Amino acid sequence: MSGVETLRAQPLMGPRALLYFYRRRLRVHAVQELLAGAGVAVSVALVFATIVASGSIAGSAGEVVRTVVGPATLQLLARGSGGFDEATLARVEHLPGVEQAAPLLEQTATLVSPRTGNGTGGHLVTVDLAGADTSLVVLDGLAHTLPTKTLSAGGIGLSRQTAEALGIPARAVPGTRGLSALGASISLRLRGRAERLKVSAVLGPESFGALSQAQVAVMSLTELQRLAGLDRRVSRVLVQAKPGRQAAVRAELEKLAAGRLSVASAEQDVALLNQALRPSNQASALFATVSALLGLLLAGSALLLTVPERRRAIADLRLIGAKRSAIAQMFLFQALILGTLASLVGLAGGYALSQGIFHQSARYLAEAFTLGTRTVLGARPVAIAFAGGVLATCTVSALPLLDLRRGKALDAVYRTEGVPGNALAATVQRALALAAGGLLATATVLFFAAPDRALIACVLLAFATVLAVPLAFAGVLRTAEALAEHRQTLTILPVALAALRATTLRSLALAATGAVALFGSVALGGARSDLLRGIEGFAHDYSADAPIWVGNDGDNQAAVDFRPGDLARRIAHVKGVAGVSAFQGSFLTLDGRRVWVLARPVGGARNVLAGEILQGNPATAQRRLAEGGWIVVSRQIAEQLHVGVGARLTLPTPSGLERPRIAATTTNLAWSPGVVFVGTGDYRRMWASALPSAFAVALEPGASTTAVSRSIRALLGPASDLSVTTARAREASIDALTGEGLDQLREISLLLLASAILAMAAALTSAIWSRRASLAGLRLAGVRPARLRAILLYESALMLGAGCVTGALAGIYGQFVIDRYLERVTGFPVASLGASLRPLEIFVLVLVLVMAIVAIPGYVASRVSPTLAFNE
Numbered sequence: 001m002s003g004v005e006t007l008r009a010q011p012l013m014g015p016r017a018l019l020y021f022y023r024r025r026l027r028v029h030a031v032q033e034l035l036a037g038a039g040v041a042v043s044v045a046l047v048f049a050t051i052v053a054s055g056s057i058a059g060s061a062g063e064v065v066r067t068v069v070g071p072a073t074l075q076l077l078a079r080g081s082g083g084f085d086e087a088t089l090a091r092v093e094h095l096p097g098v099e100q101a102a103p104l105l106e107q108t109a110t111l112v113s114p115r116t117g118n119g120t121g122g123h124l125v126t127v128d129l130a131g132a133d134t135s136l137v138v139l140d141g142l143a144h145t146l147p148t149k150t151l152s153a154g155g156i157g158l159s160r161q162t163a164e165a166l167g168i169p170a171r172a173v174p175g176t177r178g179l180s181a182l183g184a185s186i187s188l189r190l191r192g193r194a195e196r197l198k199v200s201a202v203l204g205p206e207s208f209g210a211l212s213q214a215q216v217a218v219m220s221l222t223e224l225q226r227l228a229g230l231d232r233r234v235s236r237v238l239v240q241a242k243p244g245r246q247a248a249v250r251a252e253l254e255k256l257a258a259g260r261l262s263v264a265s266a267e268q269d270v271a272l273l274n275q276a277l278r279p280s281n282q283a284s285a286l287f288a289t290v291s292a293l294l295g296l297l298l299a300g301s302a303l304l305l306t307v308p309e310r311r312r313a314i315a316d317l318r319l320i321g322a323k324r325s326a327i328a329q330m331f332l333f334q335a336l337i338l339g340t341l342a343s344l345v346g347l348a349g350g351y352a353l354s355q356g357i358f359h360q361s362a363r364y365l366a367e368a369f370t371l372g373t374r375t376v377l378g379a380r381p382v383a384i385a386f387a388g389g390v391l392a393t394c395t396v397s398a399l400p401l402l403d404l405r406r407g408k409a410l411d412a413v414y415r416t417e418g419v420p421g422n423a424l425a426a427t428v429q430r431a432l433a434l435a436a437g438g439l440l441a442t443a444t445v446l447f448f449a450a451p452d453r454a455l456i457a458c459v460l461l462a463f464a465t466v467l468a469v470p471l472a473f474a475g476v477l478r479t480a481e482a483l484a485e486h487r488q489t490l491t492i493l494p495v496a497l498a499a500l501r502a503t504t505l506r507s508l509a510l511a512a513t514g515a516v517a518l519f520g521s522v523a524l525g526g527a528r529s530d531l532l533r534g535i536e537g538f539a540h541d542y543s544a545d546a547p548i549w550v551g552n553d554g555d556n557q558a559a560v561d562f563r564p565g566d567l568a569r570r571i572a573h574v575k576g577v578a579g580v581s582a583f584q585g586s587f588l589t590l591d592g593r594r595v596w597v598l599a600r601p602v603g604g605a606r607n608v609l610a611g612e613i614l615q616g617n618p619a620t621a622q623r624r625l626a627e628g629g630w631i632v633v634s635r636q637i638a639e640q641l642h643v644g645v646g647a648r649l650t651l652p653t654p655s656g657l658e659r660p661r662i663a664a665t666t667t668n669l670a671w672s673p674g675v676v677f678v679g680t681g682d683y684r685r686m687w688a689s690a691l692p693s694a695f696a697v698a699l700e701p702g703a704s705t706t707a708v709s710r711s712i713r714a715l716l717g718p719a720s721d722l723s724v725t726t727a728r729a730r731e732a733s734i735d736a737l738t739g740e741g742l743d744q745l746r747e748i749s750l751l752l753l754a755s756a757i758l759a760m761a762a763a764l765t766s767a768i769w770s771r772r773a774s775l776a777g778l779r780l781a782g783v784r785p786a787r788l789r790a791i792l793l794y795e796s797a798l799m800l801g802a803g804c805v806t807g808a809l810a811g812i813y814g815q816f817v818i819d820r821y822l823e824r825v826t827g828f829p830v831a832s833l834g835a836s837l838r839p840l841e842i843f844v845l846v847l848v849l850v851m852a853i854v855a856i857p858g859y860v861a862s863r864v865s866p867t868l869a870f871n872e
Contacts, residue, residue, distance in 0.1 A: 044346025131224030155200030189721025339393030454821030514803030522811025616664025
């Protein structure tokens with residue numbers, strides 16, 4: 001039985017008939033199917049890559065934490081860098097219900113590989129350095145196969161990732177599963193001193209588990225205590241409770257802590273890292289979701305190009321007696337095949353993106369967390385991205401099936417003006433415009449009522465942009481028509497207008513593609529630009545509080561203390577130095593956040609507070625910090641704890657619980673968990689430490705920053721691990737580090753723009769190619785190729801102009817929505833929207849590139865043979 005007979009006879013078709021009709025469609029409309037599939041694939045790739053890249057940071061870090069703690073379920077933690085007495089371990093081991101316990105000392109250190117004769121080496125890497133003893137191996141932490149020589153005196157074990165970063169080659173040891181560095185050595189820079197150590201082992205996955213892919217190092221506990229000047233001190237004690245005794249053990253540990261130590265789950269760092277990543281993940285998720293939506297809208301626009309042809313196909317099938325059910329089955333089957341193949345391509349592309357340009361960096365969190373580097377792939381992201389792509393394709397492809405409604409004439413599509421299937425009734429245009437206005441109003445009300453619902457508001461704005469295109473397109477046509485009437489010399493314009501009206505639906509699909517492209521590029525690209533400008537402003541204010549900084553290598557946050565000796569006095573005697581101030585800082589766990597604590601002397605936070613305070617007065621805040629008993633905190637911390645300016649906030653410090661008042665609230669200073677400013681006097685009392693984490697060097701009038709920096713470096717000498725940094729260099733380092741963490745947002749917006757330009761170019765190329773018959777008719781009437789190219793240029797400019805203007809205007813509003821979301825929900829410093837030429841720049845860029853791309857198919861189509869008109 002033939003395909004047509006099958007359609008007439010049966011309400012449903014078999015697999016062979018479905019494949020037969022789809023093969024026929026591909027032979028005739030392969031370009032349209034490819035274009036639609038590309039839009040779906042891009043959206044699936046964006047969603048999948050973002051989910052995988054974001055989840056891999058926390059996922060790999062979780063593997064690292066679980067490798068360290070082994071079967072431990074609880075831990076006793078120090079609240080300051082000085083740790084607590086090692087004798088506490090024995091008290092923990094004797095608590096009823098404790099199975100095993102193991103001590104751990106952790107420090108942030110810098111490792112430097114020696115330079116070789118050929119000039120290689122000299123690599124510098126900041127690592128998390130752990131000091132452990134055999135009890136941790138017994139507990140099965142750090143992996144039970146850890147070579148015993150790793151904890152030998154005078155040696156240090158490096159993870160494979162660290163060894164590779166240092167350029168230290170590692171080779172397999174015969175007869176073992178381990179790796180050897182073949183007598184290599186490194187320079188360890190720790191708390192103001194440098195010391196040469198031999199590399200006792202390079203630890204791969206066979207002996208170090210997930211830690212092999214993190215920038216970490218390990219050595220014996222006693223050796224690290226000696227090098228750090230922390231004799232008989234530990235950072236934490238890991239505890240394995242007996243089955244069923246965890247609650248009782250936790251209660252005993254709380255008594256032992258006496259309010260000066262913290263008791264937490266052994267995997268607390270995973271939860272803290274998830275919280276720290278949440279703002280950047282929220283920003284990435286917003287960008288990715290909006291981009292994916294726009295990708296689907298691009299796919300929908302591409303599918304709209306096929307709607308006239310599909311509607312004619314439905315009319316033809318109904319005229320030969322095909323069953324409605326068989327037609328619906330055939331169309332949905334084709335959509336399912338297209339969606340499945342496109343989604344599979346999108347998954348493959350998304351995985352490649354997550355491994356490459358979308359690989360998210362979290363180095364800005366490295367000072368407070370031990371991070372892994374492995375890409376973690378789960379079933380959930382695959383299912384979400386794949387199902388979303390298939391569902392969206394089937395939904396958009398089902399639009400032509402509206403012609404199957406009962407009571408609709410079989411040949412209704414052929415009764416409209418212009419090319420059959422292209423008509424759009426005026427009532428439909430008005431309805432779409434009203435719907436666009438309603439969506440815009442709803443998005444506005446929703447955003448101002450709940451800024452954290454910006455994602456929903458952006459979705460509504462994107463749909464409103466598409467629905468507003470018919471009204472904008474009609475306005476452009478009326479304007480062009482009026483221009484043609486007043487300028488009789490524009491003889492080509494009326495011809496182009498007639499062609500556009502004859503193919504209204506196709507023209508609207510192309511205009512909608514331009515609108516979607518401009519909306520996404522302006523909204524996402526503009527919001528990212530505002531975020532970066534806000535962070536650059538913070539970096540400038542933060543660094544400008546001192547012209548020269550002296551501190552640990554790479555410690556931009558001044559959160560790692562060091563033993564200064566008489567260094568401050570010696571620096572003060574350097575020619576050109578007016579004074580030296582000690583800055584302090586650290587990290588503190590506060591209500592599920594690892595917050596950044598900054599302690600600065602009077603006037604030491606003048607610029608950063610002036611630029612970052614959101615609620616309160618900068619001068620008043622500085623005065624109260626100097627008085628003591630007051631703090632300044634990030635707004636999101638205050639809001640989470642339901643406190644405001646003037647209220648008290650409980651801080652779990654090394655000296656116990658403290659309840660200072662809040663003098664002001666700030667942004668998060670690009671540290672996503674938030675910050676706490678404390679006066680120097682309060683910090684020294686609460687943290688029981690006078691050790692500085694940085695020196696701020698003030699200069700005499702007229703002194704050269706470069707010359708003074710050079711003199712201080714010479715003063716420090718080669719035995720010191722401290723670095724000397726100018727304010728400008730410190731600002732550039734912060735910008736680079738935080739900008740690296742936001743690279744994913746740039747890649748998303750650039751990929752969207754590139755995809756949109758290619759989609760528009762492909763759509764225009766397809767539309768021009770499908771018009772060869774009508775162009776052949778014009779050539780038959782004597783129209784020259786040059787005039788045909790001019791007609792195509794006018795048509796393309798009018799179509800894209802209508803869409804791009806609509807998209808640019810909506811994109812500016814979308815940029816405002818995303819800016820406020822980033823500011824209110826994530827706490828990042830965001831620059832004000834202000835006047836920007838970005839929408840105009842993108843508008844011109846898109847038009848120029850698209851028109852340049854389609855010039856070639858336009859030239860070829862304009863030279864079509866007139867005989868094609870007879871063939872058609």
